[in-house]
Amino acid sequence: MDNNRSSSRPIDGSRLGTSFRSQLNSFTSSSPLAEAAIARDLEDEEEADPDRDPDDDNSDDSDALRHKASDYSMATGYRRPSAIAIGSRPTYMPGLAVPEHQRLNKRERESIRAEERSLLRDNLVIPPKRPRKQKSEDNITARWGKRLSIVGSPLLSRTKSQPDEETGIVPGESRAGENGDPDESTALLGDPALPYGGQDTAEDINQKWEEAVISGKINTTWQRETKVIARYSRSLVLTFLLQYSLTMASIFTVGHIGKVELGAVSLASMTATITGYSVYQGLATSLDTLCPQAYGSGRKTLVGLQLQRMVYFLWCVTIPVAVIWLCGTWILEAIVPEKETARLAGLYLKVLLAGAPGYAAFESGKRFLQAQGLFSATMYVLLFCAPLNAFMNWLFVWKFKWGFIGAPIAVAVTDNLLPLCLFLYVYFVDGSQCWGGFERRALRNWGPMIKLSLPGLVMVLAEFLAFEILTLAASWLSTEHLAAQSVLSTLTALTFQIPFPVSIAASTRIANLIGATLSGPAKITAKVTLVIAFFVGILNVTLLSSLRNYIPQLFTSDKDVIRLVAGVMPLCAAFQLFDALAANCNGILRGLGRQEIGGYVNLFSYYVIAMPISFGTGFGLHWDLYGLWAGPAIALGLVAGIEGLFIYKTKFENAVEAARLRNERA
Known part of the structure; x- marks a missing residue:
């Protein structure tokens, strides 16, 4: 798999929110003819009813109008299939099927x-949705020990001291650095009680996606693509x-x-x-x-x-x-x-x-x-x-x-x-x-x-x-x-x-x-x-x-x-x-x-x-x-x-x- 960066030009990390997204507006080249037609319709609508509130048409989904395609990293690659299936050989309109609008529903x-979060999870940039359960014999004994209330059991104590198989962190041990500050593990783990460690918010996904793409961390497998x-x-x-x-x-x-x-x-x-x-x-x-x-x-x-x-x-x-x-x-x-x-x-x-x-x-x-x-x-x-x-x-x-x-x-x-x-x-x-x-x-x-x-x-x-x-x-x-x-x-x-x-x-x-x-x-x-x-x-x-x-x-x-x-x-x-x-x-x-x-x-x-x-x-x-x-x-x-x-x-x-x-x- 090719993990090389797609461009050799250095990118300033402080400009991720603007420069990276601006580079992603591919496959959405606008049609000047269509834009002119829509602009004319808007002008006709304004002339017909100049006092009309533009939000009246969208009161049921006004949130969609606040989100432009540039606010989502994979948005500009997102395609709407438009296929023709009548006749002996269906056809596909590649140029016209690309969404040319700048807003997302x-x-x-x-x-x-969901796609970005899934790729981030598979590449270990964010934790999985649910922490994976240990399947060792000691872990089974520990669960039975809890059910039987065997407090202080040597087996139970030994199980609790085992490091987590996926993260290497010992349960109950501080995740902070020596000075109490968050270390590398803290950012990865987040809150283990929440799905994806609590790192699946819109802001977290956007930031981590951009950083992961720039650093070449987003890869895939043939199983996933299949x-x-x-x-x-x-x-x-x-x-x-x-x-x-x-x-x-x-x-x-x-x-x-x-x-x-x-x-x-x-x-x-x-x-x-x-x-x-x-x-x-x-x-x-x-x-x-x-x-x-x-x-x-x-x-x-x-x-x-x-x-x-x-x-x-x-x-x-x-x-x-x-x-x-x-x-x-x-x-x-x-x-x-x-x-x-x-x-x-x-x-x-x-x-x-x-x-x-x-x-x-x-x-x-x-x-x-x-x-x-x-x-x-x-x-x-x-x-x-x-x-x-x-x-x-x-x-x-x-x-x-x-x-x-x-x-x-x-x-x-x-x-x-x-x-x-x-x-x-x-x-x-x-x-x-x-x-x-x-x-x-x-x-x-x-x-x-x-x-x-x-x-x-x-x-x-x-x-x-x-x-x-x-x-x-x-x-x-x-x-x-x-x-x-x-x-x-x-x-x-x-x-x-x-x-x-x-x-x-x-x-x-x-x-x-x-x-x-x-x-x-x-x-x-x-x-x-x-x-x-x-x-x-x-x-x-x-x-x-x-x-x-x-x-x-x-x-x-x-x-x-x-x-x-x-x-x-x-x-x-x-x-x-x-x-x-x-x-x-x-x-x-x-x-x-x-x-x-x-x-x-x-x-x-x-x-x-x-x-x-x-x-x-x-x-x-x-x-x-x-x-x-x-x-x-x-x-x-x-x-x-x-x-x-x-x-x-x-x-x-x-x-x-x-x-x-x-x-x-x-």
């Missing part, structure tokens, strides 16, 4: 304080699996009707993702910047104002989306050779349009809650809606005998239930403090929001398109190949929902450590992440390869489709290891602030290498579906290799220094 303060990554990712894995099940349920249910219907639902889902869902998700990413900055402005109701603007904007965007979906049959018939498949896919899109406004509101509402630190709200909503969606798919398709049309009806109903459940959560549980009611101001000042949304839209579309284009290509082979492609893409997307949340957890953790100038622990976390990714990849390889003849039968009863899926499954299983490693290499790069490396490598590998190979082997060499999947398999291996080599060569100390430079320019 109660949950964030508690999270940062637990942290597991804790960070467990709820994310569940959330991603639940959200992807909304798409998977239709494919799983309709697949047993026939291969034409299975191909149609896959084609419709792909079209809906590229032309609708990904558009909503990409545009809504601007709220990852605007909502946290509005929250940090001191006027919480501005968060609700940003929510209203985005909902209205996305509803306006729904108009061109509706035109595309309503004309879906004509568009797909011009692209897909199988007319019946195109007709059913177009019908699916027409019905799905009823849920588009609800889904747009859900994407906006999700970020409204995340800005307040309410990350579990989405998981609770999905815990209710995802099983209900699967049940409605079965109910409408098979029980009510509506057939193919039942699947999009179930999805549309679910898309409208999602924002309704979020509303109920805000109304009855938490989050209503940031809602100030409907305002006409939501119809103005859209320019900054749109400018911030467009880069997110481009990033999301680029990520989705690389894999979804394979579905369109498979339709040119045959109906059976399109149906098999639907099963394969669903399976590989499902297995991806495990390593990808781990990568989000890794980027969050590494960003926290880099933000706190802890390059050594960040390096340990990166190594642990890659080891976890390796085992997750092996798990996916084992599952897909060993069950390749059984899994396809869960999706369809057509023997030709089952044969095609089973034939390509070994290739899909083989690149699962590269898939997991590539996803987590991307997460490490995001944590280091070098996400542009991952972007360039991914774009080159997918669009310059994978797509030509896929079309060349699939159509040129007539490898059919096997050839279409050969391109992504090679690309993922290339991504994992290039990014892994870059991470190996990277000096984490340089990432810390780069974070400081970003702060100086901010």
